[in-house]
Amino acid sequence: MKRFFLLFIGVSVLLTPATLSAHGVRLFCWFEGETLHGEGYFAGGDPVKNSKVSVIDSAEKNVLAETRTSESGTFTISLDTSIPFQVILDAGQGHRASWTWNGTREKEKPPDHRETESENTLPAIAAGLAVIALLFGFLYLWKRGHAA
Amino acid sequence: MHISEGILPLTTLGAGYAISALGVGVGLKNIRDDEMVRTALLSSTFFVASLIHIPIGPTSIHLVLNGFVGLLAGWSCFIAIGIALLLQALLFQFGGITTLGINTLVMSLPALVCFLIFSPLLSGKKLPVAMTGFLCGFTSVFLSALLLSLSLATAGESFFPAARLVFAANTPLMLIDGLITTLALQFIMKVKPEMLVS
Numbered sequence: 001m002k003r004f005f006l007l008f009i010g011v012s013v014l015l016t017p018a019t020l021s022a023h024g025v026r027l028f029c030w031f032e033g034e035t036l037h038g039e040g041y042f043a044g045g046d047p048v049k050n051s052k053v054s055v056i057d058s059a060e061k062n063v064l065a066e067t068r069t070s071e072s073g074t075f076t077i078s079l080d081t082s083i084p085f086q087v088i089l090d091a092g093q094g095h096r097a098s099w100t101w102n103g104t105r106e107k108e109k110p111p112d113h114r115e116t117e118s119e120n121t122l123p124a125i126a127a128g129l130a131v132i133a134l135l136f137g138f139l140y141l142w143k144r145g146h147a148a
Numbered sequence: 149m150h151i152s153e154g155i156l157p158l159t160t161l162g163a164g165y166a167i168s169a170l171g172v173g174v175g176l177k178n179i180r181d182d183e184m185v186r187t188a189l190l191s192s193t194f195f196v197a198s199l200i201h202i203p204i205g206p207t208s209i210h211l212v213l214n215g216f217v218g219l220l221a222g223w224s225c226f227i228a229i230g231i232a233l234l235l236q237a238l239l240f241q242f243g244g245i246t247t248l249g250i251n252t253l254v255m256s257l258p259a260l261v262c263f264l265i266f267s268p269l270l271s272g273k274k275l276p277v278a279m280t281g282f283l284c285g286f287t288s289v290f291l292s293a294l295l296l297s298l299s300l301a302t303a304g305e306s307f308f309p310a311a312r313l314v315f316a317a318n319t320p321l322m323l324i325d326g327l328i329t330t331l332a333l334q335f336i337m338k339v340k341p342e343m344l345v346s
Contacts, residue, residue, distance in 0.1 A: 121240075125199065128235040129192050135231055136188035143181060 027089045027097035036077045040069055040089045040097065047073025048091045058084035058100070150236070150251055151299060153244035160302045164250025171226030171256055179224045186343070190217045191228035194255075195235055198242065212321065215288025216281075216329045218259025219266055220343065225259040226252065250299055258291030270333075270344050277337045277344075278330050285329030286322045293318040 025048060029038040036055075040048035053075050055065040064085055069075045079085070084103035090096050179187065197211040218225045230252045236242040243251045266284045269275045275283075296318075297311040336343050 121199065124239040125196060128195050128232075128239050131235055132188055132191050132195065132231055136184050136191070139176075139179075139227075140181060140184045143179070143184075147181075 025089060025091045025097040027087065027099050029087055029099040029101075031081060034078055034081055036079050036081075036087070036101075038069075038075050038077075038087060038089070038099070040073045040075075040091065042091070047071070048089060049073060052090045053077070054088045054090070055079060056086045056088060058086055058103075150233075150243035151247045151254070151296065153246050155307070156247065156250060156299060156303050160299055161246055161250055164247070164253045164299075166249070168226060168230060168249045168252040168256065171223070171253075171260070172230055175224045175227040178222075179227065183221075183224060187221050187224045187228050190221050190225075191232045193217065194229055195232035198232075198236060199240070211328060212255070212289055212292065212325055213285070213328065213332075214255045214259040214292060215262040215266075215284040215286075215325065216332055218256070218261075218263040218288060219270070219284055219329075219333075221259075222263050222267070223260065225263065226256045229256045229259065254292050254295045254299060257295065258288040261291060262288045277333050281330035281333035282326040284333075285326035289318060289322040289325045293322070 025040060025042055027038060027040045029036060031037070038053065040051065040053075042048060048069055049071050051069045053067050053069060054063055055077060056062070057064050065077050065079060067075050067077055069089070081101070082103060085101050087099040087101070088096060089098070194213060194217050197213045200211050214225070214229060217228055221228050230248070233243060233251050233255065234248055237244055237248060262284045265287070266280050270277070270280050293315045297315045300307045300311040300314060333344065
């Protein structure tokens with residue numbers, strides 16, 4: 001049992017630095033006519049200010065447009081909505097979020113944020129599970145120490 | 149089913165922390181070495197279950213499974229649920245740090261009540277596993293919704309409609325949690341019955 005816990009803690013420690021640093025950037029986009037509106041914010045709710053927004057053609061991988069977010073984390077871009085593209089928000093220091101448009105109007109209402117949500121949520125879930133393993137590992141060792 | 153920060157009065161928040169601390173203390177005193185892994189897994193289950201959203205009409209609800217956690221963890225449910233809620237607050241901004249005590253109480257007390265009611269029924273085989281699972285899942289969410297509504301009501305009359313709405317909105321979740329708890333208990337009874345029948 002003790003060896004199992006030491007292994008559990010060891011794996012958790014190895015996992016934690018990679019996952020804890022990945023606090024999420026979220027990107028929501030929607031259309032009003034031919035204009036794409038977007039909003040970026042961190043997991044704590046703070047807006048992603050003055051950060052680079054790139055629109056990439058999904059097929060050719062060309063940059064279709066670039067802009068920067070405002071002080072409130074929002075941006076607008078006029079685009080040809082008939083082609084599939086990906087919007088990438090780069091908040092710096094490796095914090096990125098993306099939103100994909102498939103070129104059809106089916107996804108316009110409501111906007112589909114599932115991809116972005118899952119990209120941001122999975123590292124946090126992994127971090128949470130690692131911390132739970134660590135805490136119970138320490139609790140086990142603490143109880144053992146008191147029992148001895 | 150998380151109470152956000154800035155709503156409840158200090159007395160409610162303080163009472164939540166005090167009672168939850170008592171539950172965690174009893175849990176820490178009673179937990180045995182061989183229960184650590186199981187409690188950690190139950191904490192992980194509770195942590196992840198809240199992230200599974202089920203669309204219901206124009207809105208969506210998430211699984212709770214506190215009855216399932218309570219039934220298997222006993223008094224340790226305060227530890228398992230408290231840690232999971234702390235991590236949900238830090239990583240996903242569900243609830244908050246000031247409301248951690250009351251949120252732990254709202255989830256853990258019904259879990260403990262379910263343990264005290266349904267664990268003897270399960271051990272004594274007085275009820276079929278399926279019925280025990282459904283009643284356990286249903287009762288825990290019912291009691292949690294009730295506690296949540298009562299907590300909101302302490303914030304003043306302006307929150308009475310919200311308290312009623314919260315309770316009504318969780319009614320489908322009582323059925324869904326009951327169903328999921330039934331399936332989980334039936335599976336455990338098939339593969340590792342000693343976890344349920346002591």
